[in-house]
Amino acid sequence: MAGAVVNGLLQVNDVKSSGEDIQTAIVPLLKLLSLTVIGLLLANPKLQIIPRATFKLLSKLVFALFLPCLIFTELGESITLQNFVDWWFIPVNVLVSTALGCLLGYLVVVICRPPPELNRFTIIMTAFGNTGNLPLAVVGSVCHTSDNPFGSSCHSRGVAYVSFCQWVAVILVYTFVYHMMEPPMEYYEVVDEGGEIEETLPLNDISRPLIVEAEWPGIEDKETEHSKTPFIARIFKSISGVSASSVPDLEVQPAESSGNSPRSIRCLAEPRVVRRIRVVAEQTPIQHILQPPTIASLLAIIIGSVPQLKAFVFGNDAPLSFVKDSLEILGGAMVPSVMLILGGMLAEGPNESKLGRRTTIGIIVARLLVLPTMGIGVVTLSDKLNFLVVNDAMFRFVLLLQYTTPSAILLGAIASLRGYAVSEASSILFWQHVFALFSLSLYIVIYFKILPFI
Structure with a gap:
């Protein structure tokens, strides 16, 4: 009888623990969702509380100020020369997730058969996830919860891990993605021979879609002679x-x-x-890699890896600690600003797309459901091979997030830069971010369950 009572109590505790785990995983996303809804209401064209131009200015502040400040303060304080060596699998994981995403994108092309001129676009939208702003927002929201499973240094380690892979993603975007998003030869010739002149908006026209500049403000200044030609x-x-x-x-x-x-x-x-x-190679815009977030990452790695420089900037007794504190205050505005911008982007709604419903669903399923499952396998295998930092749940969580996020909003900017599938990029990014609210919730619950065993 006593044994039955004990077993009953254990089952009740297990259910309670399971419910607490789900709540711990869901509450951070509810916070992000609330910020997104606020941005959506502020940008709603019917309410017109805040003009769209304000969101464009806010995106420039995030790109040029808030994000670099957050990266510099958190990555610079966390990284050391030993950590630089220990964290080698973080950038490698970006390459692995991209390769698996390309494979899934090719399968989507074979199965769903999009229009031929959009084959490369389908592969890219499946392969390249958001490795910067959205993971930073998720980490920040998770660590803002008092009962998070990652400890007291949750935020600094999480931001440092996410920031450490930024340079790899940027290099891939300005090399591989830039050329893969080149307008197809046949499509370009049809447009050229048809004699139709496409109406273009002025460079500074506020009616340009927010998605074009959400993660790359001033994109019109980067256009070159060959940017919109095959x-x-x-x-x-x-x-x-x-x-x-x-x-x-x-x-x-x-x-x-x-x-x-x-x-x-x-x-x-x-x-x-x-x-x-x-x-x-000469026409590859490799010089555009040195954007403010990338420069902040490089400075943080250099200063954090040299003890003399680190002691001069970071620490309570550092001569420049007041500068670091000021940058930290500015960096705190990054997460709410990013979610407000995302809400403003969603308020514009999906554009018309020639991609087709079947291909759109295929990309969403491959990117948001299949790839995270593959990511669990990759991270588990990497742990068995001793590639990961020992007993660091946040390290594994960031690796898993790299497989879970929707396609990078930056791809919309690249599409605009190349003049290729701009409406399709806007449409697929809209639907991916809508469904990511559910897929992220599902997989973060799963991750919290399996992290103790990886």
Whole structure:
């Protein structure tokens, strides 16, 4: 009889513990959802409480001030030279999640059969998740809960881990994504030959979609001569002997007309394919990588890894501690600002899309449901191989988040920069962020359950 009573009490405690775990996982997302709803109400075109131009200015503040301040203060204080070595799997995990996402995106293309000109777009939207603003918001909200399972240093470690992978994601965006989002050759030729002139909005027109500048303000200043043309396709198409006349003339002048300069000798000695690869590399906007958040990450890593510099900036007795405290106050505005901007973006609603309902559902299922399941397997295997920091639940939680977030809002800016699938990007990002409210809730509950066993 006594044994039955004890077993009953244990079952009651287990149910209570399970309910508390679910509440601990759900409450942080409810906080973020509340901020998003506030932003949605403020930006609602019927209420018109705050004009859309205000959200664009707020996005610039996040990009140029709030986010860099948060990254610098938290990453700089947490990182050391030893941590720099121990955290090596965080950027590697970004590459692994992107590779798996590309594989799932290809399967979506095969199964759902989107319009041919949107095949590469489908792969990119499935592969590249939000590795910056949204994970920072989730971590900040989770750590704001008093009974979070990550301890007293939850926020500083979580922000440091998320910030440490930012540079990898930025490099991928400005190299691989930039070229994958190039307008398809066939699509470009149809538009060009049709003689239709697409009406373009002025560069500073406040009616430009918020999604275009939500994570990359001032994108119009980054446009180059080849940003909206199928540059790579025109260069490499002649390799197969097709439409050679449409390929730009990359041949160099004869030696007698151009002199004996080292540049002309080098070009004459280069094979045609190598020369074309070099031209493509020269057109890659690698210089755009040095944006304020990236610069803040680099400064934090440099200062945090050198003990003498770190003692000068971080710590209660540091000579520049007042500067660090000021930046920390500014960084505290990042999470609410990001969620308000997200609400403003959702208030615009989905644009018309040629992607098709089946492909849209395929991307959402692959990105928000299938990829997180694969991420659990990758993180569990990595732990078995001793790739992860020992006994650090936040480290594992951040790794899992990299598989769970919807597609990066930055992809909307890249689509606008390249002039390729802008409406489709706006539509798919809208629906992904709507359904991510449910998928994030589901998987954070799962993560909290399995973290003690990973």
